[in-house]
Amino acid sequence: MSRNVTGTGARRTARRTGGNGGAAGAAVAAVTAATVGLGVLMTGPAFAAGAGPAAAGGAQAPVVTRAGLDPSLVAGRGASVGFAEQEAENAATNGSVIGPDRTAYTLPAEASGRKAVKLTPGQYVEFTLPSAANALTVRYSIPDAPGGGGITAPLDVTVNGKNRTTATLTSQYSWLYNQYPFSNDPGAGLLHPDWWITECGCVPAATTPAPEITKPFRPNHFYDEQRLLLGQKYRAGDKVRLTVPAGSNAAWTVIDLVDTELVGLPHVDLAAANVLAFGADPTGRRDSADAIDRAIAFAQRTHLKVYIPPGTYQVNRHIVVDNVTIEGAGSWYTIIKGHQVDLATPAPDGSVHTGVGFYGKDAAAGGSSNVHLSGFAIEGDVRERIDTDQVNGIGGALSDSTIDGLYIHHTKVGLWFDGPMKNLRITRNVIADQIADGLNFHTGVTGSLVQNNFVRNSGDDGLAMWSEKIADANNTFDHNTVQTPVLANGIAIYGGTDNTVSGNLIADPVREGSAIHVGSRFGAEAFTGRLSITDNTTVRAGTYELNWNIGLGAIWFSALDKSIDADIRVTGDNFLDNTYNAIMLVADWPVKDQYSITNVHFKDIKVDGTGTSVVSARAAGSATFENVDARNVGAVGVNNCGTFHFTPAGSEFALNDLGGNDGGGTTGPWLAGWELPNTITCDDRPPVVAPPAPSAW
Template sequence: MSLAFRRPVAVAVIALSAVAVVPAGAVQAATVPTAAPAVTRAALDPALVAGRGASVAFLEQEAERAKTNGTVIGPDRTAYTLPAEASGRSAVRLTPGQYVEFTLPKAANAITVRYSIPDSATGGGLTAPLAVKAGNTSRTMTLTSQYSWLYNQYPFTNDPNADLLHPDWWITECACVPAATTPAPVITKPFRPSHFYDEQRLLLGRTVKAGEKVRLTASSAVPWTVVDLLDSELVGLPYVNLLAANVLAFGADPTGKRDSAPAFDKAIAFAKKAKLKVYVPPGVFRVDRHIIVDDVTIEGAGNWYTVIKGRTVALSTPAADGSTHTSVGFYGKYADEGGSRNVHLSGFAIQGDVRERIDIDQINGIGGAMSDSTIKNLYIQHTKVGLWFDGPMSNVRVENNIIVDQIADALNFHTGVTGSLVRNNFVRNSGDDGLAMWAEKTTNAGNTFDRNTVQTPVLANGIAIYGGKDNVVSNNLIADPIREGSAIHAGSRFGAEPFAGTLKITNNTTVRAGTYELNWNIGLGAIWIFALDRSIEADIQVTGDHYLDNTYNAIMMVSDWPVKDLYSIPNVHFKDVKIDGTGTSVLSARVAGGASFENVDARNVGAVPVNNCGSFGFTPAGSEFTVTDRGGNDGWLAPWLLPNTITCDDRPPVVAPPAPAPW
């Protein structure tokens, strides 16, 4: 089985090298725009995802649906290619002088462009201008690949010429362990390039009317520019608070030339004594370390206007938390120091300078422990993790934020986070899980991830729950996970505390989900439940989900081969679920246990609907995994009605489903 299916469309597919991209196959002619601008959500008709995902101020338009004299690349889901990491698995490649032109669906004075340009030959990135013509206004946007292009094995490297980071690991490319193989295999370099895209925002300086054009024209500074999408937005006036402690009064520099961290510390100290808020006006403020926050409110003028930006700084000796670097971030006190409370952050951007993944470093946009706190209306980019909370802590609300271009997770509730809410956040291009709860050492309980949008996580999952009790994942939109993950994942992994009580997964929509798992050589499901460290015995209730255009399976339940006779997943219930298109099966069960199905409708199924291997005992009594039909399952389950019928073929040919349509 190939890494992923390719739709039978005559388009160019991009093969990658460190500096050049070589088209293969036919070139699609310039597209003809429709009468009305094509506005999408996660490259879908918005009607298919109504009421799900984040409500945002911007409108999304896919480049492949716009007017262009460039080349449409994709759709394609093959790992380590530019189309696979694009929204909707397709984009537009421009050579110098070529353009892509969007028609604005509504008036806008600001745009965001998601793009890719080549890396330098030795890593480290390039920069290039992009000409922007919006109505009769001309601007220049500076693109960079300094924050993209990672290579090799986890935790990756910026060096395209690097040898294997782990020659003692099994790899699919040679189906071997290179260090134990004679003759040694030849590994093509750059090895496993990924994380190709970045995005850039631009205030246009005037309002461009609905129906006017925004044309993006590639420069000659780089051999190619790939444009994935355009977001357009009408940004309001800056927020002003005249009754707060203004950081300018304490020496902050809005030009970004001087380090403003000491001024922030002074403003916070004064505000706490005077019982005032802290206000950060429009400007770019350089902060190259953590700002410690406790019992304070910090407000910016809006995340388009107030930018708090920092460099990554190497430490002469490791910090107390083990970090070897520091960078911009707002941190509550760590839990072992008592944690912080009553922290309220809103209305500014945090832009880091993180270009490589160093797992011991605390260089996140938001960190530490913050109970009884709110994080709202932030834009967080180029940090390691957007928001990484180390509990125990409780009652934090994370709402209405945009978290993009992270080197690892966008948000992680790590250890002992309880009674907290993550709602209406927009996540794109995380380098690991988009949103995660990881109950390491102390359980997470009573938390909710609701109405968030997660797009194109490069590695791992859109939303992942690792252990915990009575948590909820509801009304989210998850699109285009790229590699070794699913849209929604529940896993007893990474030393997490056991699942207990209930895990409710309700009214979510996933699209183009389920990726190729390198180590197992199989495709994953849009929802993936994994018993690795222990059995998952909690009551998992999956209700009202829609799984659209699934690359492989819609549902996968699995244990790892070495523990297949030790652990099980016995208590999962699917109800009122709609599945439109699977490359392979509706359900792939590779574990002992069982699941029930009620009113689960499935259409456009590419292979046998139920792939039931159980724990591979193939006993005379049948599979160790029991499928229970509670009725209303629209015919797909009936031929496999016997509760433990063995139908084990988990590497069938992949059949590309048609595009999702109204039910």
């Protein structure tokens, strides 16, 4: 989530430009029919016959993964997606495999599975299609410009050695530096010289002489992704080769993975209000925002849907939506793309830019309702993090509404909602390469569902509920996949009442957060009722917390602003290949004697591999453990420092053994002997033992 000041909702009022009346209505069906053909022409012969038998020899057999693992290890968890993930390190290449490495500010650490392939000009990586496909997404990194701002570089794509397409890669949306909220300038000095710096073990502003900080300082957010329609349908076994052409101005190109899929025909709605009838430009040369507004106004009067046919539509501001259904032809075909625009004067909410986005009305103005958005892509132009800016893909307050099948790319936050609002359904969306969060329910969002979404490379929490001022309540994050959040957590719950996190797959958090976080932080309302964290799987989680200089658990609880004492049930979860601990409960040092963590219950848990302990307790309080099975534990099963008072009675954190807690590591059973009466087992910074790769239980 945004760490200091965050976006505060849509402050824009709806623009209602007059429609074209009866003439527009008569033209809608004819324009729609005409532009179906236009869409196919624009995207090429996407569904021609397959390319024939696979070429013999050369490439490796396809290795399909989910979150970098054999899919059987994460079966039933995460989003159901239409693409097959293939990691570059499992493909044929004459380049170099980099990693594994989980050290923040390195290219392998931000790669899926913590490995990737590095190519120099002339080198390639070749993937074998596991099933029929006509489209691919490539996740990559290329260098920044020496002074920041990014470069572009070519990448040749061929199938079976033919049909070459040259993609243009860019680093304009990657490469951030320095301390929060980060800089695009690799040569920048410290943004906060009065902050503690782990690298020097000091506060530079209070240190004489002031230390020299290596520049660029803390480079991060290295990766981006690009989607390509291949022009025809190819068969399983065909070879897709990505080659860096000789003479590329990128000294290196890192390929992390490709996702391949078979994209269906464009969706058509002949009865809807077609935006072309109102003057929208599908070539992207002219701004289409006013035309879309006119189509919305007409659709509201006539009780029609709005249809946006195949094309790229330039939109450089918010489209304010209320009581309307807007459908695209599919996220591969209908692209709403905009520039970030400087505002002449800051907006009342502090925004200094605007950009493409679909926004409900502000909650203070009653919010919006009955809004249904589906089947299009939102391509933003956000290259820096300014927390007051409203440059999110979707924003404002939307009640009794649905958001389905969108692709949201290069915005600040994919979907940021400022309540109070209720009954929102967010399903089957792909949210990639955000500067901040993937999605955030902020302030009084209730009765809402986030299900079957795929989030990758968020610049902050992948999915978050933030109960600032008003509790989020009765919401569910279910069967989503969150991969490689660069900062903070995969899924974070900050206060709230009766919320559920279930069936999700979270992999490869990079720094200062982890896979699942339960936090009394950022001014959130207290946890009340029940919080259910059920049947989730985390993979390669547990990052290094710079400020504390310790490793975090794959799931971690933090009592910073107040105690955590709601009924919290962690049931049926799997914590795989944990970098440090599987489970962590902590209160920050300045408040460790004020706040505690109690009433947390762990049941039917599997822990496969920890770099250190199964449980790290660094707070007062208690938790129960029942049927928690662990193996490949790198250190003592319980690292129980409590609040570091080390009283004669033992630690201030009680681990209550309800039975069935089996397994462990080199030191014996993970829980036996460390429960009540709480023998103190405290190693402030235990050595890390890399666990083996997960396997079937």
